[in-house]
Each structure stands twice: as C-alpha cells, then as structure tokens.
Amino acid sequence: MDVPAPKSLSIPPLDLPVDTQALARALIGVVLVRTLDGVRTSGRIVETEAYLLRDPASHAFRGVTPRTVTMFGPPFHAYVYRIYGRYFCFNVSSEHDGHGAGVLIRALEPLEGIDVMRARRGCEAVRDLCRGPSRLCQALEIDRSLDGSDLRSPGAIHLEAGSRAGALRRSRRIGLTNAAERLLRFYERGSPFVSGPRHLSP
DNA sequence: AGGATGATCGTCT
DNA sequence: GACGATCATCCTC
Numbered sequence: 001m002d003v004p005a006p007k008s009l010s011i012p013p014l015d016l017p018v019d020t021q022a023l024a025r026a027l028i029g030v031v032l033v034r035t036l037d038g039v040r041t042s043g044r045i046v047e048t049e050a051y052l053l054r055d056p057a058s059h060a061f062r063g064v065t066p067r068t069v070t071m072f073g074p075p076f077h078a079y080v081y082r083i084y085g086r087y088f089c090f091n092v093s094s095e096h097d098g099h100g101a102g103v104l105i106r107a108l109e110p111l112e113g114i115d116v117m118r119a120r121r122g123c124e125a126v127r128d129l130c131r132g133p134s135r136l137c138q139a140l141e142i143d144r145s146l147d148g149s150d151l152r153s154p155g156a157i158h159l160e161a162g163s164r165a166g167a168l169r170r171s172r173r174i175g176l177t178n179a180a181e182r183l184l185r186f187y188e189r190g191s192p193f194v195s196g197p198r199h200l201s202p
Numbered sequence: 203a204g205g206a207t208g209a210t211c212g213t214c215t
Numbered sequence: 216g217a218c219g220a221t222c223a224t225c226c227t228c
Contacts, residue, residue: 135221
C-alpha cells in the first residue's frame with residue numbers, strides 16, 4: 001500500500017505538453033518563480049506566444065546557432081536571449097530534443113516580491129512591473145546566465161502550478177514582420193497585466 | 203489613447 | 216554591415 005502524499009506540503013505536479021501551441025496555452029496560469037540570494041520573485045503567466053517548428057518568425061528557423069542551442073534541446077528549459085542590445089526575453093523550450101521551438105512569455109501578474117521588482121524596474125505601478133517580455137525579465141532579474149535552466153525542478157528559475165486560467169483569447173503575435181498573420185499569441189481574457197491589444201478574437 | 207522615434211550591441215550574413 | 220519576438224519618452228489628437 002502506498003503512503004499518501006502529505007496534503008498541505010506537496011507541490012501539485014506540473015504536467016506540461018511538449019507540443020508548442022498546446023504548451024503556449026497550458027502555460028497561462030502557471031507561476032514563474034525566480035529565486036536569487038534566497039529571495040523569491042514570482043508571477044502568474046497571463047500572456048504567451050508560440051514559435052513553432054518551421055516557423056519563419058522563430059529564431060530556430062535557420063537551424064542551430066550558438067544563441068539558440070537550448071531551443072533545440074529537451075523541452076521545458078529556459079531559452080533566454082538578448083534583444084535590441086539592452087533587453088532580454090524569456091522562453092520555455094518545447095518539442096522533443098533535436099527540434100527547435102519554444103514559447104515566449106510576454107507578461108506576468110506579479111505575485112511575490114513586489115517591492116524587489118519595483119526596485120529592479122525603477123517603477124511603482126504593479127501593473128507595469130511585468131507587462132511585456134523584457135519588463136518581466138527586468139523584474140525577475142532574468143539574463144543569459146539562466147539560459148538552459150531546467151524549469152521543472154526548483155532552482156534559480158522554475159515553474160510551479162498556479163491557479164486555473166480564465167478564458168483564453170488569441171491574436172497575432174506582436175512585433176513581427178515574418179508570418180505575422182498567424183494567431184499564435186495567447187492571453188487570459190480580462191487580465192489587466194497583459195501587454196498589447198486585449199480586444200481580439202476568442 | 204495612440205502613433206513615432208531613438209537607444210544600443212550581440213548575432214548572423 | 217544590417218537588423219531585431221522591446222522599452223521609455225515625446226508628440227499629436
């Protein structure tokens with residue numbers, strides 16, 4: 001007979017799909033936790049974008065490069081890249097080992113460590129702390145050193161089960177010129193913490 | 203509320 | 216040598 005898991009102490013198992021688009025949807029409501037010097041900052045994911053296999057908009061489209069190796073590794077690892085010389089963006093790798101794809105995290109609803117995030121961002125308004133892919137990287141102090149981290153086990157950065165997501169909506173991805181027509185951006189309906197348009201198709 | 207602009211540098215051609 | 220999966224700021228309506 002099995003010993004029942006302790007009720008209040010167990011962390012609910014986080015079961016995520018490998019398929020990129022399914023993962024982009026499943027990640028809404030999941031909590032991203034960043035632990036630095038023993039201090040947790042975290043937020044609930046409210047907006048994602050899928051970057052599929054053979055997707056002209058994806059960094060993986062033209063094959064492996066030194067920057068994008070983690071996109072081609074096993075799923076559920078951190079792909080962090082620098083953009084416009086000054087910012088970072090955070091992704092969760094998807095698909096199986098050897099296949100390049102991932103999900104960009106575009107916005108969080110701040111949960112833990114709000115004052116720490118305020119200090120890092122130089123910004124008071126809770127709504128603006130993690131509303132945008134590079135803003136959330138500033139708030140959680142995410143940079144290239146975290147690239148390759150396994151997000152399923154507790155560490156410097158990982159994912160935890162969160163509250164169930166509300167209704168999902170989808171739209172075009174933001175800031176693209178390639179394959180811009182595809183509806184691969186997902187966000188929680190009505191969330192004030194979403195970046196960009198919040199008024200598109202169901 | 204919404205559109206235009208400049209910053210800034212790693213990455214790939 | 217060109218170009219961003221962005222942001223903050225400045226502008227007009």
